[in-house]
Amino acid sequence: MAEIxxxxxxxxxxxxKTTNELLTIARRLGEPSAVFIGSxxxxxxxxxxxxxxxxxxxxxAEIKGYLVAPKAEVxxxxxxxxxxxxxxxxxxxxxxxxxxxxxxxxxxxxxxxxVDVDANGVTTQSVFAGNYTVQAKVTKxxxxxxxxxxAAAPEEVAGAGAVVDTAVTISDAAKSATIVASQPRQATxxxxxxxxxxxxxxxxxxGGDFTAVEALADELGAAVGASxxxxxxxxxxxxxxxxxxxxxxxxxxxxxxxxxxxxQHRAGMQTSKTIVAVNKxxxxxxxxxxxxxxxxxxxxVLPALTNEIKTRKG
Amino acid sequence: MNIVVCVKHVPDATADRxxxxxxxxxxxxxxxxxxxxxxYAVEQALQLAEKNExxxxxxxxxxxxxxxxxxxxxxxxxxxxxVHIVDDAIAGSDALATSLVLAEAIKKIGSPDIVITxxxxxxxxxxxxxxxxxxxxxxxxxTFASVVETQGDQIRAKRDGDAATEVIGATLPVxxxxxxxxxxxxYPSFKGIxxxxxxxxxxxxxxxLGVDAxxxxxSVAWTQVEDTAARPPRTAGxxxxxxxxxxxxxxxxFLASKKFI
Ligand SMILES: Cc1cc2nc3c(=O)[nH]c(=O)nc-3n(C[C@H](O)[C@H](O)[C@H](O)COP(=O)(O)OP(=O)(O)OC[C@H]3O[C@@H](n4cnc5c(N)ncnc54)[C@H](O)[C@@H]3O)c2cc1C
Ligand SMILES: Nc1ncnc2c1ncn2[C@@H]1O[C@H](COP(=O)(O)O)[C@@H](O)[C@H]1O
Numbered sequence: 094m095a096e097i098x099x100x101x102x103x104x105x106x107x108x109x110k111t112t113n114e115l116l117t118i119a120r121r122l123g124e125p126s127a128v129f130i131g132s133x134x135x136x137x138x139x140x141x142x143x144x145x146x147x148x149x150x151x152x153x154a155e156i157k158g159y160l161v162a163p164k165a166e167v168x169x170x171x172x173x174x175x176x177x178x179x180x181x182x183x184x185x186x187x188x189x190x191x192x193x194x195x196x197x198x199x200x201x202x203x204x205x206x207x208v209d210v211d212a213n214g215v216t217t218q219s220v221f222a223g224n225y226t227v228q229a230k231v232t233k234x235x236x237x238x239x240x241x242x243x244a245a246a247p248e249e250v251a252g253a254g255a256v257v258d259t260a261v262t263i264s265d266a267a268k269s270a271t272i273v274a275s276q277p278r279q280a281t282x283x284x285x286x287x288x289x290x291x292x293x294x295x296x297x298x299x300g301g302d303f304t305a306v307e308a309l310a311d312e313l314g315a316a317v318g319a320s321x322x323x324x325x326x327x328x329x330x331x332x333x334x335x336x337x338x339x340x341x342x343x344x345x346x347x348x349x350x351x352x353x354x355x356x357q358h359r360a361g362m363q364t365s366k367t368i369v370a371v372n373k374x375x376x377x378x379x380x381x382x383x384x385x386x387x388x389x390x391x392x393x394v395l396p397a398l399t400n401e402i403k404t405r406k407g
Numbered sequence: 408m409n410i411v412v413c414v415k416h417v418p419d420a421t422a423d424r425x426x427x428x429x430x431x432x433x434x435x436x437x438x439x440x441x442x443x444x445x446x447y448a449v450e451q452a453l454q455l456a457e458k459n460e461x462x463x464x465x466x467x468x469x470x471x472x473x474x475x476x477x478x479x480x481x482x483x484x485x486x487x488x489x490v491h492i493v494d495d496a497i498a499g500s501d502a503l504a505t506s507l508v509l510a511e512a513i514k515k516i517g518s519p520d521i522v523i524t525x526x527x528x529x530x531x532x533x534x535x536x537x538x539x540x541x542x543x544x545x546x547x548x549x550t551f552a553s554v555v556e557t558q559g560d561q562i563r564a565k566r567d568g569d570a571a572t573e574v575i576g577a578t579l580p581v582x583x584x585x586x587x588x589x590x591x592x593x594y595p596s597f598k599g600i601x602x603x604x605x606x607x608x609x610x611x612x613x614x615x616l617g618v619d620a621x622x623x624x625x626s627v628a629w630t631q632v633e634d635t636a637a638r639p640p641r642t643a644g645x646x647x648x649x650x651x652x653x654x655x656x657x658x659x660x661f662l663a664s665k666k667f668i
Contacts, residue, residue, distance in 0.1 A: 104570050160548060160566075160575055161538065185569050186551050190538035196503055197542045202629030203503065205533045215633065220532070221424045226636050233629035269547035270581070273563065274574040291667065313667065321587075331553070331567050331588060337420075338444070338526065338587045346667050356421055367665055368641070369658065375646070382641045385661040389649025397655030402668050405659065 095123040095178030096147065098171060100164070100191065101140065102183040106131055108139045110288050113247035115181045115240055116143040121212045123178045125252060128171050130156055130164060141254025143247055149175070149259045161187055162267035165194035170261045172199060177235060179214060184239035192237050201234025208244050208343070208364075222337070222356055223363030242287040243343055278332060281317070286333065289316035291346045292362070294335055296320035298351015298372065298391055301328045305395035306350055312399045318342065318362075320352045336361035350391045354379030371395065408462040411519045412452040413509055413540075414481050416474035417442045417530040424530070430632040431499045431625060432530055434471060441477040444525035446484070446592035451555055451585045452523045453485045453593070458557070463487045465516055469497060469508055475608065482603035483595035489608040490516060496613055499625025502531065506539035508623060511616040513544065520579045521562070526551055526586045537584035547577035553588035 097119035102109045112127070119125035127145040129135045132154035140148050149171050156163045168180060168191065180195065182188040184206050196203035207216035214236050218227045231237070286292065293315045295306035303317070310317045319329040321336055335342055337360040347365035352358060354370075354377060362368070363382065370379045375388045387394055418424045418437040425433040441449075449466065456462035466481035468474050469492040478489035492512055500508070513522055522544070527534040541548035552564035552575070560579045565572065567588075595603070613620050621627065647657045662668045 160550070160573075162541075162548060165542075186534065187568065189534050190548070190550060193502070193506075193535040193538035194542040196535075196629070197506075197539055200629075202501070203535065204630055205535060219638075221530075222420065224424070224638055225426065226638055227430075227632055228634040229630055229632045231629065232631045266545055270549055270575055270577045272573050273576040276572045278569075278571055332569075337529070337532075346662075346665070363641070364638075367667075369661065371654070371658075375648070380646055381643050383646070384644035385658060386644065386646040387649050387654035387658050388646060389654045393652075394649050394654045394658070397652050398658055401655050401659040402662070405663065405668060 096126045096175045097123040098168065098175060098177045098180045099125055099127050099145070100168060100180070100182045100188070101127050101129045102185070102188070103129070103131065103136065106133055106136055108136050109183070110247065111183045111242045112140070113143040114242065114245045115183065116140070116145055117245045117248045118210050118240060119181055120144050120250065121210070122214060126175060126177070128168065130167055132157070135256070137254045137256055141252045142249055144250040144252040145254055146252045147255045147257055149257045151259050151261055153261070156263065158272050159268050160270040160272060161190045162194060162270065163263045164191045165198060166263055166267050167261050168195050169198045171259060172235060174259070179236040179238060182237070182239045184241045188239050192239050196237050199234050199237070201237055202231035203237040204229055204231055205239045207238050207240045210238060210240065210244070219364050222360035241341070283310065284314070284316045286316045286318055286335070286340050287342055289342070290344055291315035291348070292318045292335070292342050292344045293348040293350070294318035294320065294352060295323055295350050296352030297322040297326070299323065299328070301326060302392070303328065305392060305399070309348070309395050309399045312402050320358050349379050350395060352379055353377050354382060408455060408459040408520045409517060410452045410456055410462060410464045411513050411516055411522045412448050412464060412466050412481065412486065413522065413524040413536070414445045414449065414466050414468050414477045415442045415525070415528045416440070416468060416470045416477035417528055420529050426635040429499070429625065430635050439473055439476065441480040442525060442529045444527060444529055444587060447585050447587050447589050448523045448525045449481045449484050449486060450592040451589055455521065455557060465490060467509065467512055467516070468492070469505060471498070478608055479603060480595065482606045482608065483599045484593055485599060488606055491608060491610050492612070492616070493610055494613045494620070496620035496624050499628060500623045501628040501630050502533045502535035503539060503629055504623040506536050506543055508613070508616065508618055509536065510540055510543040511618050512611065515616060518580065522546070522582045524582070524584045526584050537582055541582040544582065547581045549575050549577050549581050550584040551586055552583060553586050555583065555585065555589065
């Protein structure tokens with residue numbers, strides 16, 4: 094069975110959930126091999142737990158200081174050694190850029206933003222602001238597929254987790270864009286926006302006061318999102334933005350509060366399983382999408398809802 | 408400073424976008440325009456040119472005949488000249504082939520100090536092209552920039568990553584992609600619209616670039632779309648008016664019925 098390479102998405106060695114999803118998908122296609130690029134102890138056990146038969150460990154403290162290009166060179170070199178059946182990468186900004194460069198190096202086709210991958214390597218994507226579903230396949234070289242969060246339920250299957258220490262050479266050209274400064278993202282204590290089962294968002298209608306939105310989110314164990322209007326007003330950092338130029342989320346439940354439902358916002362949440370909205374304008378386009386909508390002032394409806402949920406939970 | 412800005416002509420996102428029977432994007436049946444996200448790239452190109460006297464901005468587009476409109480819009484906004492690449496053989500090309508043709512066109516335009524692109528096209532939206540261009544041109548990649556500064560031959564850009572906000576540094580020439588956080592694009596002025604009519608707009612074919620037609624197009628694309636299907640439209644659900652707290656109760660009932668609480 095061919096090896097399927099999974100580039101490990103991690104923050105200082107802590108494996109992100111998306112990696113477990115990729116390993117789960119890799120098992121459908123062949124034998125999962127994780128590629129860990131980082132310094133310090135590699136999280137071999139965590140990777141083996143979700144099925145990694147091999148873990149290519151590229152111990153390099155320097156790569157962290159450069160943007161994208163060295164990681165593509167690493168994958169190229171591991172691929173030359175492993176001759177994989179496919180390469181799976183998380184569909185983040187960085188992941189897609191690594192995929193682009195790797196595709197040219199390997200002369201292989203690349204598919205981005207897959208929400209599903211079947212055993213034959215046929216991918217499913219959601220396009221045109223979520224209005225279309227597309228099925229595609231790589232027809233040249235080693236398929237390179239970037240996969241969105243929540244594309245699979247991670248399955249725990251013990252893999253051998255055999256460590257393959259891998260030495261790589263990084264060209265000077267790949268080191269031409271350096272990371273001069275880095276400010277780690279502040280932990281919010283809430284679930285990751287793209288990974289959360291429930292997302293509670295606020296827009297311009299909050300008037301800048303997210304207290305009620307956040308209280309509801311915490312009662313539901315949800316992530317907090319924002320419209321671009323709320324982000325542009327400086328009420329929330331850009332990392333909270335849901336939409337075409339923010340995060341695309343597809344949770345079980347999306348709660349839009351004081352958000353009108355512009356096409357660019359829809360592009361980021363339209364494929365959510367269940368959508369509810371609170372908006373004081375009954376003509377707001379968001380109501381065309383909802384499973385349940387409340388016409389009302391979010392500053393009264395949300396606190397009442399949070400209380401109601403508390404009471405019902407007992 | 409010699410600046411090339413890549414602009415794509417895309418179907419209007421607010422219209423009913425569709426696919427053709429061969430699963431390529433319908434670029435004829437739906438009104439097209441300069442991709443909104445590439446307007447931010449044009450704006451940054453113009454701002455950089457204004458800060459560096461003697462600069463020249465070239466707007467570059469690959470697309471069918473009608474796509475020249477995207478270049479014209481860039482000229483109206485203030486770009487100095489335009490290049491439109493049209494060739495029937497290009498139809499149906501994927502991002503990798505597109506980046507190949509763009510890279511050859513950029514080489515023919517001359518050695519740029521900065522190649523600027525949008526963060527993603529609004530139709531394909533892969534964000535592959537900027538990184539692919541950096542790879543093909545062998546230039547430093549400075550992408551997803553929300554703030555851009557140059558000083559001499561140095562460039563610094565703020566990038567809001569998933570795990571961190573970073574400052575990326577490089578020495579020109581570079582490939583730069585910018586987000587919609589970089590600042591609102593200007594509208595073409597009346598003067599700009601008139602001036603654009605006299606600006607040079609070259610049309611090149613693959614032959615002009617020395618690209619073999621067999622390297623591009625749908626039939627040799629490295630990926631193949633097997634099926635496209637419109638998602639069933641969401642049907643509006645129940646809408647209630649909040650009166651004295653009734654809305655919160657009704658919503659709680661709904662959430663409970665769906666087992667969210
Ligand atoms: C290139 C481009 C990219 C974009 N990308 C994105 C993106 O990624 N994400 C995104 O969200 N947008 C994006 N936009 C912007 C988008 O077009 C809209 O402008 C934006 O989504 C509007 O945000 P909003 O719904 O919060 O504000 P508005 O449209 O102003 O809506 C506010 C809503 O709040 C309601 N309201 C007001 N007060 C209350 C109250 N007290 N209680 C309840 N309801 C209230 C109003 O009735 C209204 O419906 C993009 C635009 C462009 C051009
Ligand atoms: N056909 C094209 N012509 C000119 N520029 C393009 C074309 N396709 C993509 N680009 C540029 O590449 C960026 C990213 O596009 P994409 O990789 O398709 O998401 C766009 O914002 C454009 O700046």
